[in-house]
Structure formats: C-alpha cells, structure tokens
Amino acid sequence: xxxxxxxxxVDGAISIDDHRGLLAITIGPQQADLTFEQRLAHEQxxxxxxxxRAVQEYLRFAYLCVHAGPCTPSVEVDQVWHLHLTYxxxxxxxxxxxxxxALHHGPTLGGEAEDTRYEAQYAATQxxxxxxxxxxxxxxxWPPAKERFASFxxxxxxxxxxxxxxxxxxxTIICSLLFLGGLLLGWCLAS
Numbered sequence: 001x002x003x004x005x006x007x008x009x010v011d012g013a014i015s016i017d018d019h020r021g022l023l024a025i026t027i028g029p030q031q032a033d034l035t036f037e038q039r040l041a042h043e044q045x046x047x048x049x050x051x052x053r054a055v056q057e058y059l060r061f062a063y064l065c066v067h068a069g070p071c072t073p074s075v076e077v078d079q080v081w082h083l084h085l086t087y088x089x090x091x092x093x094x095x096x097x098x099x100x101x102a103l104h105h106g107p108t109l110g111g112e113a114e115d116t117r118y119e120a121q122y123a124a125t126q127x128x129x130x131x132x133x134x135x136x137x138x139x140x141x142w143p144p145a146k147e148r149f150a151s152f153x154x155x156x157x158x159x160x161x162x163x164x165x166x167x168x169x170x171x172t173i174i175c176s177l178l179f180l181g182g183l184l185l186g187w188c189l190a191s
Contacts, residue, residue: 005100008067012131019133022059025098028087040083044076054080057141060133061125066099068128072121074142081105119145 006018014022028036041051058073058080065071073081084091085105096102108114122145129137142148 004098006063006066006098009132013134014063014132021098022063023056025059025095027055027084027095028090036083036087040080043083044079053138054141057137058084060129060137062095062099062103064125064128064132065103066101068132069124070121071125071128072118073125074122074137074148076141115149119149122148 006021007015009015026036028039034042037048037051037055040046040054041048044051046054054076058077061071061073061077061081082105084095092102108118126137126142126145129142
C-alpha cells in the first residue's frame with residue numbers, strides 16, 4: 001500500500017481529511033487545452049457542471065470499491081470510469097496509488113444470474129455510499145436500480161454526423177401537430 005493512500009473508513013465513515021483528499025484527486029493533465037472533465041462533458045453530451053459532479057461521484061465510487069467490497073456503478077459513473085481508463089498512466093499510477101490498491105474494471109458475463117448479482121451489488125453500493133459518506137447518493141447520478149438497469153438494452157453509441165436524436169416527447173408533439181394539420185386541411189378542402 002502506498003504511503004499516501006487514503007485511509008479506510010473509521011466507524012463506517014470516511015474521515016473529513018480523507019474525503020477532502022479523495023475529492024482533490026485530479027485526472028489527466030490540468031494544463032491541457034481539453035481537460036478530462038471537458039472531454040467527458042463533450043463525449044457524453046453533458047454540461048461541464050454535471051461532468052464535474054459525475055467525476056466526484058466516480059471518485060467516491062472508487063473509494064467504495066476499495067473499502068466496501070464489490071461495487072456496481074451507475075451508468076454515469078461507469079462512463080467516467082471508462083474514460084479514466086484511457087488515461088492509463090494517470091489511472092495505473094497516481095490514482096491507484098492514492099486508492100491504495102489497483103481497481104480493475106470488468107464487464108458482465110450476461111445472463112439472469114449476472115443481472116441479479118449486479119442489481120444486488122448496485123443496491124449494496126448505494127447503501128455503502130450512504131453509510132460511508134453520511135448521505136444518500138444524488139439521485140440524478142445514482143438512480144434507483146430499476147431505472148439504472150432498464151436502460152442497458154436501449155443504449156447505443158450514435159454518430160451524430162449521420163443521425164439525429166429526437167426525444168419521444170418532441171416526436172409525439174410533431175406527429176400530433178401533423179395529424180391535426182391534416183384534419184384541418186381535410187376539413188378546409190371538404191368545405
């Protein structure tokens with residue numbers, strides 16, 4: 001374990017000093033024209049404030065993985081983790097040294113047993129979060145398990161140069177307006 005590694009929770013909670021040290025961890029070169037947080041915001045379509053909060057939640061998640069057993073991230077936290085892994089020198093160097101151990105990422109093997117396991121781990125992660133950090137995780141970054149796992153089969157990478165994304169609500173409004181316009185046009189032509 002590295003000399004400057006964060007300490008384990010005391011009486012189940014992270015110390016104030018370790019929490020400050022955890023949130024002080026930076027990812028990637030801070031003098032870069034495109035910082036880690038900016039790249040994350042750009043790649044995920046998030047505003048910069050949301051991306052910065054997602055990074056803080058990721059750091060808390062990583063601490064939990066080391067000190068609270070197997071953990072499962074939210075989708076947003078997982079996206080931060082994926083990007084951090086591409087900053088490999090930072091990830092396998094100062095970051096894991098600060099955590100006090102290596103933190104490996106592995107995908108699900110698939111199937112019902114794995115679904116059940118990851119849903120239980122996610123619930124345990126949220127419970128450990130509340131205990132270790134003294135508050136429930138923010139719902140916008142840590143949604144309930146049912147919501148978190150419902151999105152998995154519907155997620156896809158999309159090249160926005162070739163595709164347009166339109167929310168269902170917007171499509172419903174457009175279709176309704178077109179339908180009403182067609183009725184009005186038909187009524188006008190019939191009169």
